[in-house]
Amino acid sequence: MAEGDIKRYQVPTHLKINDLLTIAGFTFTFRQIAILMVGGGAAYDVGTQFPHSGVGLFLEDSVGDVGAQIVRWFLVGLLLLPTLVLTFGRYQGRTLETWGKVWLTFVTQPHRYRWRQQPDPALGSVPPRLPVTEEREDA
Numbered sequence: 001m002a003e004g005d006i007k008r009y010q011v012p013t014h015l016k017i018n019d020l021l022t023i024a025g026f027t028f029t030f031r032q033i034a035i036l037m038v039g040g041g042a043a044y045d046v047g048t049q050f051p052h053s054g055v056g057l058f059l060e061d062s063v064g065d066v067g068a069q070i071v072r073w074f075l076v077g078l079l080l081l082p083t084l085v086l087t088f089g090r091y092q093g094r095t096l097e098t099w100g101k102v103w104l105t106f107v108t109q110p111h112r113y114r115w116r117q118q119p120d121p122a123l124g125s126v127p128p129r130l131p132v133t134e135e136r137e138d139a
Contacts, residue, residue: 031095032087039083047076 018029028036050056050072059068089096 035083035087039079039086043076043079043083046079047072050075 018031020027020029021033022028023033051060051068056068056072059071063071086096091099094102
């Protein structure tokens with residue numbers, strides 16, 4: 001091989017994209033599948049176990065079978081709606097759990113900062129302390 005002949009290799013640059021899985025013609029990320037499985041499983045549990053629970057039996061006795069079925073399907077929908085919103089919802093290009101993390105970080109961080117003079121390691125000495133004055137509001 002001559003000196004001018006340098007082998008060049010293609011470095012993959014698509015490493016930060018989500019892996020995709022196609023199910024029945026629909027493409028999902030693994031994050032979406034996990035959210036759908038957890039939320040769908042909870043909705044399935046409520047839908048199948050509600051008639052046998054104490055609340056379901058009480059509702060059957062008090063409002064009848066149709067009223068109990070309406071409450072059952074309302075609870076299933078109450079679980080499925082947030083699951084679908086969390087799975088497919090995006091706002092300004094970010095997922096909703098990312099916005100939740102941003103909000104949680106904002107809430108837990110301090111909103112006021114106070115400047116304090118620190119020693120300068122380059123000078124090797126501590127700077128003189130400045131007198132602290134209180135701000136007064138004269139209205």
